[in-house]
Amino acid sequence: MEILEQVALAPYTTFRIGGPARWFIEAASEDDLAQAVTFAREKSAPLFVLGGGSNLLVSDKGFSGVVVRVANRGIREESNGEYGVFSAAAGEDWDQFVSAVVEKDYAGVECMAGIPGTVGGTPVQNVGAYGQEVSSTIHSVRALDRTTLQMVDFPAAKCQFGYRRSIFNSTGRDRYIVTEVGYRLRYHGAPHLAYPDLAAAYADNTEPPTLKQVSEKVRSIRQQKGMLLVDGDPDCLSAGSFFKNPVISESHLADISARVAKEAHRAGQVEVGPIPHFAADPGSVKLLAGWLIEQAGFPKGFALGAAGVSSRHTLAIVNRGDATAKEILALRDEIRRRVLAQFGICLEQEPVYLAQ
Numbered sequence: 001m002e003i004l005e006q007v008a009l010a011p012y013t014t015f016r017i018g019g020p021a022r023w024f025i026e027a028a029s030e031d032d033l034a035q036a037v038t039f040a041r042e043k044s045a046p047l048f049v050l051g052g053g054s055n056l057l058v059s060d061k062g063f064s065g066v067v068v069r070v071a072n073r074g075i076r077e078e079s080n081g082e083y084g085v086f087s088a089a090a091g092e093d094w095d096q097f098v099s100a101v102v103e104k105d106y107a108g109v110e111c112m113a114g115i116p117g118t119v120g121g122t123p124v125q126n127v128g129a130y131g132q133e134v135s136s137t138i139h140s141v142r143a144l145d146r147t148t149l150q151m152v153d154f155p156a157a158k159c160q161f162g163y164r165r166s167i168f169n170s171t172g173r174d175r176y177i178v179t180e181v182g183y184r185l186r187y188h189g190a191p192h193l194a195y196p197d198l199a200a201a202y203a204d205n206t207e208p209p210t211l212k213q214v215s216e217k218v219r220s221i222r223q224q225k226g227m228l229l230v231d232g233d234p235d236c237l238s239a240g241s242f243f244k245n246p247v248i249s250e251s252h253l254a255d256i257s258a259r260v261a262k263e264a265h266r267a268g269q270v271e272v273g274p275i276p277h278f279a280a281d282p283g284s285v286k287l288l289a290g291w292l293i294e295q296a297g298f299p300k301g302f303a304l305g306a307a308g309v310s311s312r313h314t315l316a317i318v319n320r321g322d323a324t325a326k327e328i329l330a331l332r333d334e335i336r337r338r339v340l341a342q343f344g345i346c347l348e349q350e351p352v353y354l355a356q
Helices: 030-042 094-103 121-125 196-201 211-224 250-266 289-295 325-343
Strands: 003-008 020-027 047-050 056-058 063-070 075-079 083-089 138-145 150-155 176-187 238-241 247-249 277-279 284-287 307-309 316-319 352-354
Touching: 020 030, 030 047, 030 063, 030 138, 030 176, 056 325, 063 176, 083 094, 094 211, 121 138, 121 176, 196 211, 247 250, 250 284, 284 289, 289 325, 307 325, 316 325
Parallel strands: 020 063, 047 063, 056 352
Antiparallel strands: 003 020, 075 083, 083 176, 138 150, 138 176, 238 316, 247 284, 277 284, 307 316
16 A cells, blocks of 8 residues: 655546645455555545545645545446346446446436446535435445444445535544445336436437436536536536525425515516425425525626636536635625525535635
8 A cells, every 4th residue: 555645636526626634545345445544544644535525625725735646446336137246346436336337227216327437425525316226226335434434334334425415524524434335226227216306308209218328418517517527618617516505494495485576576577496306304405405596696608717617517516727715715606695595595515615
């Protein structure tokens, strides 16, 4: 295991922003991870676990501790006919994993095609898109306990999954390092078409689409919204969705709707459409953060210095070429301020911010 010093972190992130790590380690095995944790303890230094860097903003000064990049590989398959359990190493590329299981005709993750990053990050954030979340298919998660340096196997029920949450980024934050994830997928299963964009795409089909067709359609939609990593595409220098879709009470939604209608009437607008939302827990609804951002005065292509809003999706903050972390955070703060003032909603940041 090689220990490097003063390694630039920007190239390891999709934002392409950030200063250096004091120490940098690539861990290709569980033993490497344990050694990295031990090294950080010996140096009395903080440790940060890096995956694909697609959900990360690094400070301009970098990180004064140890960055360990999970780089193990391998996929094991166990099938009982109707279902198959695919155990993938945390360092595997997520989109390539989706392509591999879809090619084998296993359903359960086809709507999450095109999401950047690695397998290890999926249970941490309970990654989801287009009507699917990994929590619906995760069978188990294997992780290193940084306190005891022992491996722990979590059944899905012990992972405390919620919207963009799990034990790994909440009650167990900074304690566990995911090394392997097992996904229980249905053989010859039907594709999930609950999301409006997908349902509309196949509404006139006489035959149901295949899993591969759906995964390719998802990638196409993501590319149209600037959410698919494509070399040379300026909208791709981002961390994808920068804010979580807020979940609020139905009464709060009614208050916001009344406020919006009042403002529209004051501005002379005759008709006001309903605020876009989806059902959540009983008594709650999920709003579209992108809609709130645009209504607050941040259209597609909005720029604040070298930071900006994607030209194709208002939910993504982008590096317009040479942005600093400070500029990205300034735009974040201004968006939050205006959305809070207009709607009474404090948007929650989705990417991790790594600072000294």
